[in-house]
Amino acid sequence: MSTNPGVWVAAILTVFVYSYLYKENLFYQLTEHLYVGVAAGYTVVIAYTNLQSSVWQPLTAKGDYLVLVPSLLGLMLFAPFISSSLRWVKRLPIAVIIGIGTALTLRATVIAQFTAQLKATIIPLTSIDSVIIVLGTLATLSYFFFTFRQNAALRVSSEIGKWVIMVTFGAAFGNGIMGRISLLIARIQLVFQEWIPLIK
């Protein structure tokens, strides 16, 4: 068996987590709460690191007092902890983040996910595969026309689109299973290779 205390801790905690598969128990509950606590603590440490870099460094090294504005906005997130009547104050920093995130996503989506993809669909129909790609894409798009009554041609196209979407979901399903198996293999390697050397 391993002589590394870290491996023992990791493996035993892993076994406690999987004890849930038999029946929910106190060991699983304690491990679950430990994970939540450690994860939250780790996130605080990283937040501290970020603020050292983004706020403290510019403030002290460059005298950039403007960083105090977003810092104040960030502190407003904790206003509800002071008083429930200050709950509305939390909306201000959230509004700023939403505004930034929405604008960034909007301006980039138009090109990356709309025009670039439309451009990539306009290909010469020189092979069966290219015909399937073009017609399949158009059929899938036609499936999502929900706001008006579809004529006969659109109904046929929409039906073909459904079949294409099923292939896409099948691919997602297959990949999902593959991904989960990989993750479980890694846990098995921890318990049965690093801890109890059943696997060489």
Next chain:
Amino acid sequence: MKRELPVFLTAITGLILLADYYFNIPALKPYASAMQNWGVIIAAFTLALAAANLIKIHTLRVSRGGRIGTVLPSLVLLTGLFVTIFSGIFLGRSSPSFSFIFNNMYTPLAAAFYAMTAFHLASASYRAFRARSAQAAVLLITGVLLMLGRAPIGETIWSRFPKIADWIMGVGNLAGSRGIMISIAVGVIGVSMRVLTGIDRAHLGAE
């Protein structure tokens, strides 16, 4: 004011970033950059929000007392939280204790919880994934062919399985994914305009 000011802030920050991108106004560039860096700083504060909420809830639970099964998990959570914060901030991120917590508690537990979905997927595949219709059958067959094509054993059974898997991903899935991606892009553009113009205010929470 309590709802109008946040809507105004959303609109103005969004407008600055959109104008900077589409109109290339030199005078606007420093404001757009500053806005993005402000977003990073505010986001850093949100990281601590979860911890603050957890401390509030679980400290209350411990102080109220009660059954050991209720109090002990909260004590464990708070201990884990404070020990991690102490070792990371006061002892340093490269300290042996912080590295130990990250390598032997945080990472394995995160991986264990996510990997548990493999078991749930196994039981779901067994109990729920029935080919009740032709389209469901297409979904299942596609998934099965992909799994056979991507596993080395599939290649050993029949050398054409990988080519079938490549075709499914590169043609069938491509057509559907691209159609879905373009549809989502149209939706994103619509919802983004609604949020930036204040029509959609769900992000501000209830009155």
Next chain:
Amino acid sequence: MSIVERLGRIDNRIIYTVLIIVLIWPLANPLGLPVSVGANTRRTYEAIDALESGNVVLFWAGYSASGAGDVQPQAVAIARHLFQQGVKIIFLSDVVEGPMLVENVITNIPEITSQTYGVDWVNLGYLAGGENGISAAAKGLKEAYPLDFRGNPTESLALLANIETAGDVDMTVFFTTQNSDMYVRQVYPYGKPLIGGLINTIVPQAEPYVNSGQLTGILAGLRGGAEYELLMKQPSLGLAAMDAQSIGHLLFILLIGMANLAYFAQRNRLARKVGE
């Protein structure tokens, strides 16, 4: 109820036990099944192989600890390849675990002993804000990161002397367990090759980007990492797990097959009953 119908009523705990045994067995007794290399992995390998000594790469460790089992072998393999090519690496992250995963795993590779921190590689750490963080970093690296993860002012790091934006590096590689959309939206516009190391679940959604050329190449999950190790002739965690992956796939196919057999048997029995 027939035997076939009973196939659809096995207890979950038996299934879980069989799954564990079925994954342990090929790990303990390797089958040595041959692994071929797919087009996506080959394209990725060739793109990185074409880099020259002295080139600089942005390495986005954007995968979480929970998904590390699928993505980390890819990240380690590509980091090793880059260092072996003499390429300088700027590590950064948009997930909280990223910087520690870089410090504790990726930079524990053998090649790191001959590299100098600050000159050959740096770890800038985590930038909060998700897509905004990625955008801010791509737009102005030193502005977004005044300090690196080790507390050094980024202005003082030799590697970053001539690097302002994502357009000043020679390539960006990202590893993610979330989605590839953010990187394509915010980094691809800078015009340099973009390569993605993805967890299996998000690979189908990335195919349109590969087809349109927005992604130069992708690595798909653990299999992608294994194929990359094969091309590098440096077998490691990825290749070691391939036999278990194969048997795991077969088990899932068997479960689906058994369940559907039982379902059709039951449906036929009920249809016959109604007919009577």
